[in-house]
Amino acid sequence: MIVRKTVLLLAILATGCHAGPTLTSGTAPPVRTVHSIALPGAPAGGVAMDYLAYDRVHHRVWVPAGNTGSVDVVDGVDGRVSRVEGFATAELERNGTKRTVGPSSATVGDGVVYVGNRGDSSVCAVGAESLRVGPCVELESMPDGLAYVAATKEVWATTPRAHSIAVIDAAAAGALTRKAEIPLDGQPEGFAVDDLRGVFFTNLEDKYFRGLGTRVLGATRAWPVVQGRPYRPPLQISPSRR
Numbered sequence: 001m002i003v004r005k006t007v008l009l010l011a012i013l014a015t016g017c018h019a020g021p022t023l024t025s026g027t028a029p030p031v032r033t034v035h036s037i038a039l040p041g042a043p044a045g046g047v048a049m050d051y052l053a054y055d056r057v058h059h060r061v062w063v064p065a066g067n068t069g070s071v072d073v074v075d076g077v078d079g080r081v082s083r084v085e086g087f088a089t090a091e092l093e094r095n096g097t098k099r100t101v102g103p104s105s106a107t108v109g110d111g112v113v114y115v116g117n118r119g120d121s122s123v124c125a126v127g128a129e130s131l132r133v134g135p136c137v138e139l140e141s142m143p144d145g146l147a148y149v150a151a152t153k154e155v156w157a158t159t160p161r162a163h164s165i166a167v168i169d170a171a172a173a174g175a176l177t178r179k180a181e182i183p184l185d186g187q188p189e190g191f192a193v194d195d196l197r198g199v200f201f202t203n204l205e206d207k208y209f210r211g212l213g214t215r216v217l218g219a220t221r222a223w224p225v226v227q228g229r230p231y232r233p234p235l236q237i238s239p240s241r242r
Helices: none
Strands: 004-007 010-015 034-037 047-049 053-055 062-063 070-075 081-087 090-094 097-101 103-108 112-116 122-127 133-138 144-149 154-158 164-169 177-181 188-194 199-205 211-213
Touching: 010 144, 047 062, 047 097, 053 103, 062 112, 070 103, 103 144, 112 144, 144 188, 154 188
Parallel strands: none
Antiparallel strands: 004 047, 010 034, 053 062, 062 070, 070 081, 090 097, 103 112, 112 122, 122 133, 144 154, 154 164, 164 177, 188 199, 199 211
């Protein structure tokens, strides 16, 4: 679990992503600018942040601001900040140092943004347009990263302390339901989703890299199976091969 501290500011980088003329040896590179946005209610020690999410439809950046118990939503056009408040926080001690944890991850679904909270081990759905907090579900362990799997209308949450990935059913409007838990032999942290092939990739922070099927057939199987496609064993890359 990695928490990055900021001193009240969130840096936004303009990458110049639109197509433009091909650069030649005498052409100046595109200009990239950086500006900062102050997050409201930041304590003296700064805001604890981890995962951010971008909502392409509403042009908003979702910033779970853990120790403030809120999620800051930044307008990508004019930089205005709206707050979604009321998330639980908790005080944890690690290596003799106490810190406050709260909302720390987000992933964008269909008209909904899902927020993972270390403060109470929950995942909540928030209206992408209204910014209203909707249904929540409590997990067995605090979530780290979240990923929305559009093909199955699920939210996958890495839960490193439990050595597992929690799968949440988000198909029903107004409800989130714990659907499955995939046990792993290490601590899952980061992730990537291949919706086309139905594969969820994660690294085990303390070990190696895995690929898992996102379309699960049979809850009793030790590993998921990709529906309608030949099953391939999970991909493993040991540290020595990196």
